[in-house]
Amino acid sequence: MSKYSLHEIIYGHHDLRVHVPISSCTLATGAQEVYRAIEDYIKRTGVSAEIHRVGCMGLCFLDPWIMIAGKNLPPAIYANVKPLDVEKILDRYLSEDLSGAYALRFRIDDKDYGIPLLDDKPEWKYQVRFVSRNCGIIDPESIDEYIRTGGYEGLRKALKMKPEEVIEVVRKSGLRGRGGAGFPTWLKWKITYEQKSDEKYVICNGDEGDPGAFMNRLLAESDPHRVVEGLIIAAYAVGATKGYIFVRAEKPLMADRLEKAVVEARKKGFLGEKILGTSFNFDIEVYRSAGAFVCGEETALIAAIEGRARPRQRPPYPAVSGLWGKPTLVNNVETLAHVATIFQVGVEEFTKYGTEKSKGTKMFCVTGAVKRTGVYEVPVGTTIKKLVYELAGGPIEGRKVKAVQVGGPSGGCIPFNLFDLELDYETLQAYGAIMGSGGLVVIDDSGCMVNVAKYFTDFTLAESCGKCLPCRVGMKIMNDILGRIVNGEGDVSDIEVLRDLGVSIIKTSLCGLGGSAPNPVLSTLRYFDNEYREHIENRKCPAKVCPKLVTYVIINEKCRGCGVCARQCPANAITGAAGKPHYIDSSKCVRCGACLISCPFGAIEKT
């Protein structure tokens, strides 16, 4: 997008334009109230202004943010806005006082307002906004704005080519599936294209169930037409007549916006019969599923549309026999958005970034113990260090990063000393993690790795569909063993059992869920063996997290004998006379931690 059109989209034809992001993440932090407050302000002051609803930028730590663009003033972003602040912010902005703004989107003149440019901020500077270029800029519910930024140009270009040529373009781009496994997209397309069948289907996989991953939701909520356009191009390339967008019902806004996008695209003639004057007919249905983690697996996703979400043994692969036994192409939301963008701006723009084996950019969600949580789009092959320390701002003051869990419950932990690793499919696999959908959960030194592993097995155990034995029973047994270890009842032989069982589950499970579920355990065993041994041999939790292995003590010198802790204690384990140091009876203590939080003098410590 050129600077001119960005300017045009941000300023529109109004004297004052206030951009308010309306998406799941900002709504949760109160964007709707901010929106109403701005409406009130405009009504009350009678200023000529428009509120522009946009999607999310991906900088979650700013939520809810607003961007104000006024005549002869640069567009300024305000972070963590509260409804009560709105009046003050707008009054100041209109009197050309930009103090309090987080950053300027861009400059319009040389005047210095003392506010840094967003482009100079580390969380923005290192990003390559390729597929998320429109996020936070356009109104996700308006097809016109999407078209104005070059939308559906890619489709026009693709429809002028033969399907083989479309696949060739994707092959040249070197795009690989952004859903996790990294299978070359063009190959999947080609196999589906080569099948002889009266009907073929394309499915957009928008299930996204990893804890700590939300880039697909963000993309589909902020720029739904890009996904729709990608799906139409894919359908044209493989010769499909019907497409599904598979969305979890737990993400209603994402489903609503995609549904609206499909309706609008149909009105404009991008969907339906004889698309753009060609003989290509295609239509899309947004399928809302009740959702389960296993539906991210393509055979389970197909089975979910057919009626019951359970994976089946591959082969035959969906490309040969998928939905209703017909050849079916399943691609991730981000993959399809990449396809649309590649056709809009050309292959060269895409292949500029990335590594030799995997080209382009990838959106990563960085969450957990960092200063700036959010979605960052960076070239494939960026180091973990850069992503965690420069873009996400590193750990909270006084803390040290211990590890990062890459790829959610199917991925693995990468310890701090390997943070120079590049984030690409092969490297991560070699070190026991997977790219997954791209969620990075940062764990600092207040986290216990055994507890983290237990958390993720709790998750996969609950999400296992129960069809194949290794996943159903094996994960239960792994979870039981981990439960014993965090309770201080572990045995030295447990480590060996976990390893053997984990490898066996990975190698013999039916689908990708079981095939990756033990990864968090195996990778923590690999890099944090000492923590497991500390739990088992010394019955101690080094990070002081596991409740059963922690004892609370009162430091006599600090205790003033106020008795607050004794009143808070649910087990009446704390005794002592007023004004004298108190004492915790550890045989009565239930390790709830209420005393630690309530002590006004910081006299209680965990050991």
Add this chain to the structure above:
Amino acid sequence: MVKVKVNNVEIDVPPGSYIIDAIEKAGFKVPLLCYLQDLFNEATCRICIVKANGRIVPSCRFPVQEGMVITTSDDELSKMRKINFELVLATHNIICWNCYRKGSCLLVSLSKELGVEGIPVCSECSLYGDLCLVKQGIPCLGPLTIAGCEAECTKQNAPCIGCRGFVSSTSTWRNALRFYKENNIKKEDLEAITRIFWPILPSRFQNLIREVYMQ
């Protein structure tokens, strides 16, 4: 026809066959559990795993490909089959002493085939139709002892004394101890007979005995 190689035996099978068909045609065997030809092949138990071109796949549901090299057994496969079968046993309520199948079930035969020690001697005892000693009030360690001895002692009407070692599954122990209690076997008598081969019973088992007899 599709040419495949099963353990170095070359064989032709019709296209669309599953690996298990080729293995059977070549005269080899793999252990099967959930597979019922033409009725059920959803590949859920993962006991029939083999290596096809080096990759571990379930033979009952994986189609053959031209030139496929199939290995039906090696160390890794047998280890994983064993682990998976142990998982099957872990979810099975083992009560061989009261079971209507009288020791003639698939789990008993598979545990012998795979060398998994989870089935008690009672399975063999009841297979030979011997009268249950425990039901006559005699303390016999059959319900707790690993099968494989063909129940020689109980055939002679002598109680099992546990020379083959104890099954390790907690749930089997719990079931067996309840069975003892139902048949009025005294805790002291039971502990006395376990001392023949285990002068000191592991604390885990001691706790279980206490737990069940206290109920």
